[in-house]
Amino acid sequence: MAQKPSIPKGTRDFSPTEVAKRNYIFSTIKQVFELYGFQPIETPSFEKSETLMGKYGDEGDRLIFKILNSGDYLNKVDDSLLKIKDSLKITSKISEKALRYDLTVPFARYVVQHQNDIVFPFKRYQMQPVWRADRPQKGRFREFYQCDADVVGSKSLWQEVEFVQLYDAVFSKLKLTGTTIKLNNRKILAGIAEIIGAKDKLIDFTVALDKLDKIGAEGVIKEMLSKGISQDAIHKVQPLFQFNGNNQDKLNQLQDLLEASEEGIQGVKDLRFVIDAVESLGLQSATLELDVTLARGLNYYTGAIYEVTAPEGVKIGSIGGGGRYDDLTGIFGLNDMSGVGISFGLDRIYLVLEELHLFDEVALPKPKVLFINFGELEAAYCMKALIDLRNKGIKSELYPDSAKMKKQLNYANRRAIPFVVIVGENEIVNGNYTLKNMLTGEQKVCTLEDLLKITT
RNA sequence: GUGAUUGUAGCUCAGCUGGUUAGAGCGCCGGAUUGUGGUUCCGGAGGUCGCCGGUUCGAAACCGGUCUUUCACCCCA
Numbered sequence: 001m002a003q004k005p006s007i008p009k010g011t012r013d014f015s016p017t018e019v020a021k022r023n024y025i026f027s028t029i030k031q032v033f034e035l036y037g038f039q040p041i042e043t044p045s046f047e048k049s050e051t052l053m054g055k056y057g058d059e060g061d062r063l064i065f066k067i068l069n070s071g072d073y074l075n076k077v078d079d080s081l082l083k084i085k086d087s088l089k090i091t092s093k094i095s096e097k098a099l100r101y102d103l104t105v106p107f108a109r110y111v112v113q114h115q116n117d118i119v120f121p122f123k124r125y126q127m128q129p130v131w132r133a134d135r136p137q138k139g140r141f142r143e144f145y146q147c148d149a150d151v152v153g154s155k156s157l158w159q160e161v162e163f164v165q166l167y168d169a170v171f172s173k174l175k176l177t178g179t180t181i182k183l184n185n186r187k188i189l190a191g192i193a194e195i196i197g198a199k200d201k202l203i204d205f206t207v208a209l210d211k212l213d214k215i216g217a218e219g220v221i222k223e224m225l226s227k228g229i230s231q232d233a234i235h236k237v238q239p240l241f242q243f244n245g246n247n248q249d250k251l252n253q254l255q256d257l258l259e260a261s262e263e264g265i266q267g268v269k270d271l272r273f274v275i276d277a278v279e280s281l282g283l284q285s286a287t288l289e290l291d292v293t294l295a296r297g298l299n300y301y302t303g304a305i306y307e308v309t310a311p312e313g314v315k316i317g318s319i320g321g322g323g324r325y326d327d328l329t330g331i332f333g334l335n336d337m338s339g340v341g342i343s344f345g346l347d348r349i350y351l352v353l354e355e356l357h358l359f360d361e362v363a364l365p366k367p368k369v370l371f372i373n374f375g376e377l378e379a380a381y382c383m384k385a386l387i388d389l390r391n392k393g394i395k396s397e398l399y400p401d402s403a404k405m406k407k408q409l410n411y412a413n414r415r416a417i418p419f420v421v422i423v424g425e426n427e428i429v430n431g432n433y434t435l436k437n438m439l440t441g442e443q444k445v446c447t448l449e450d451l452l453k454i455t456t
Numbered sequence: 457g458u459g460a461u462u463g464u465a466g467c468u469c470a471g472c473u474g475g476u477u478a479g480a481g482c483g484c485c486g487g488a489u490u491g492u493g494g495u496u497c498c499g500g501a502g503g504u505c506g507c508c509g510g511u512u513c514g515a516a517a518c519c520g521g522u523c524u525u526u527c528a529c530c531c532c533a
Contacts, residue, residue, distance in 0.1 A: 006506090010525070102533090130533085134457085137527055138526070146533065207531090218533035227523075296532075318533065345533030392479055424491060438493075 006155075008307025010134070010142025017364050022350060024362045025174065026127060029344055030145045032170045036162060038149045043106040044131070055105045055300075055331070063132045064089060065099040065142075070335035072351065085417040099131040103148040104300075104328070104341065111152055111339075120153030127346070139316045139348045157270060159433050160304045160324065161277040163342045164288055167308055168319060172284040175358050177317070178311030179286045184294035186301050186323070188254060191264015192240070192292075195257070198231035205229060206295030209240070213293065217241040228311070237240045240292055247290045254292070270303060274395050300325040306342055310352045319348045368414045369396035369419045371456050372405065378423050383435065385421070385448060394455050412438055419455050 007013060010309040014022060030040075032319040046067055053061055073094045074082070081090060100106055103126045111118060136142060149158050149166065164181055171179045189209075193202045204227040208220050215223075220241070239257060243250060251272050258264030269428040271290060278288050286308075290432035294307055296318070303324030310316050322342030353359055368409055369389060382398050389396040399408045411422050422434040422443075433451050444453070 006524075057531090059457095063531080132532080134532075135530095136525090140532075144533065316533095320533065343533065348533055370490085404490075405490080405492055407493095411493095414495055420493085422491070426491090434491090436492075441493085443492085 008142070010136035010140075012141065012143075018417055020364045021353070021359050021362050022346065023355070024359070025346055025349055025398065026147070028173050029170055029346075030125070032166060032173065033125040033147075033149050035096075035169075036123075036149070038123045038168050041107075041110065041124045041126055043100070043103075043110055043126070045131075046097045046099050047106055047109070049092070049096055051109050052098050052101055052105060056101060056261060060101065063134055064101050065131045065133050066095040067097040067099065069094055069096055100128070101132060102130050103128060103146050103343070104150070104325075107148070107150060107341075108339075109332055111337065112329050112334040115334055121151050121159075122153055123149070123151045124218045125149040139351055139361045141347060146348055147344040147348040148341055150339055152337055152339035154340075157273045158277070159340055160270075160274050160283070163306065163322065164274065164278050164286075165281070165283070168283040168286040169304070169343065171286055171308075174349070174353065176178050176311070176349070176353060176356070177285040180309045181286050181288050182270065182291040182294045182307045182309065183274065183288060184305045184306060185261050185267040186303055187267030188258065188292060189267075189295060191258045191261035191267055192237055194261045194263060196236045198229050198233050201227060201229055209293050210295040211293075212241065230258065243247075243292055247279070248289065250292070251275065267303075273303065275405040286400065296321060300328050304327040304340060310348075311356070314355055316348050316352055318345070318356075320344045325364065342385060365395070366415055367395040367397045367417050369394060369421060370408070370415075371396070371398040371421045372408050372419045372421065373399040373402045374424050375402045378402075381428050382421065382423050385451065388448060388452060389455065392452055392456060394452070396455075409438075421451065 033040075049064075049066065052064055059179060077090060077093045081093065107124065107126065111122065112364045125148060127145060129143055129145050131143050134140060134142060145398070149163070164183070167179075167181050171177070187208050189206050190199070190202060193199050193205050198205055205224065208223040208227065208229075211223070212220050221234055221284075225231070237257075239253065243253065254268050254271075255265070258268060259412060273291060275288065291307075294305055295303070296307055301323035303326065305323040306321055307318045308320035310319050320343055322340070324338065324340040326338045328339060329335075371379075371386065373382070379398060379402070384397055386398060399411060409420065418438055420438055427433055427445070430445075432445050432447055434443055434445050435451055435454060
């Protein structure tokens with residue numbers, strides 16, 4: 001046997017049924033995106049390294065797939081550099097392109113590059129694969145799809161309200177009820193950090209706080225201490241560790257806690273606006289939850305932070321996330337362009353729908369009629385009928401070879417094709433067709449008109 | 457990147473503490489049945505036991521490395 005074929009770690013093949021299910025999710029998301037006024041764009045699967053590097057933190061840089069330069073790339077590297085074997089330094093010499101790590105940074109690049117042609121506020125959506133050199137595990141792949149919708153050029157909080165509704169609309173349409181849309185605001189996190197005098201440790205602080213439901217208050221405190229946040233400071237935010245009540249209660253508690261921080265108060269105000277609006281407009285199937293521990297986030301979020309978790313009982317992590325970023329296009333030289341956006345993790349949504357058996361009605365595209373092939377003459381006769389069937393939109397095909405009847409019928413069975421048309425000498429002489437129902441086994445001789453009528 | 461875990465036929469898996477020519481079920485191909493399927497019966501093909509190296513008289517089994525699978529951490533969709 002030849003070498004056993006396989007695909008790289010963390011990648012997957014998708015067979016027809018899987019593609020059908022994935023397309024169902026894609027088209028649902030796409031419909032809702034367009035319903036909300038977004039327009040599609042696409043960007044290259046790889047970008048210049050400088051566009052991507054440094055945008056996702058050190059951890060992110062490590063996870064970016066680098067593309068080797070073409071040609072004799074090593075020849076151009078200094079011997080001295082090769083000798084010290086510093087991978088980081090050599091990488092920038094031998095690789096100038098990298099695979100897309102997410103859709104937001106390429107989008108920022110796109111906006112800056114096309115700023116003169118874009119009508120602002122610009123609402124775009126994008127559904128494309130992204131790549132991460134991560135170690136795969138449950139619900140985590142090295143190649144996966146993101147479905148993003150972003151608005152740039154508007155600071156309106158109404159937009160943030162709409163994204164909550166959009167999440168709810170998509171999940172409701174997928175019949176995925178019981179999702180939780182978690183909402184937070186970076187300004188609140190900054191406010192808290194300010195109150196405790198750990199403004200410079202905002203990232204460490206938020207990353208630790210984010211783990212509250214996973215490692216508990218003790219674990220969080222331990223991690224904060226190890227990052228150099230003082231005992232005294234931690235004591236001040238103690239209330240956060242047992243935060244409860246409904247969204248309004250939480251808002252009021254935050255209001256008190258953040259009194260001394262101007263930024264924090266602004267965050268509470270923003271959050272209150274969004275929460276009030278969503279609560280008065282109502283959601284179909286999702287629950288909106290203010291979660292102060294929500295800190296995931298890419299370093300560029302500056303306002304709202306979203307994260308969607310699957311219904312209780314499905315252990316898959318988040319199935320979507322997003323937020324507001326005021327400074328993103330600034331990196332590429334376009335200032336004062338606020339953006340807010342969300343992302344759907346297609347592959348994870350797939351896993352959740354599968355686990356909850358919500359794919360029932362997704363039909364695999366397959367032919368309805370198979371013409372049995374008895375030979376050249378018969379095949380030619382069948383091809384004529386096929387034209388009529390196909391013109392009427394009836395998915396149909398001719399078995400390509402004049403194989404044994406048994407084999408051809410078996411093929412119809414395996415593919416669950418409901419009708420088979422048998423044409424031999426007799427049928428050709430009489431100008432008719434023998435139609436067989438593969439489910440009931442019934443068969444009858446009929447005209448082309450009957451054939452079209454019955455199989456439609 | 458850290459720590460575990462998995463790998464035997466196309467698929468799901470047996471294969472005892474190292475011991476002849478490595479098995480089963482399903483699937484595939486052919487026949488019983490040359491214009492009638494899903495059932496049944498008969499026959500057949502298909503394996504460098506992930507890969508490389510080591511220990512041994514002898515390795516699918518033991519050891520090392522590597523790749524792969526799954527999982528946790530880090531981080532994230």
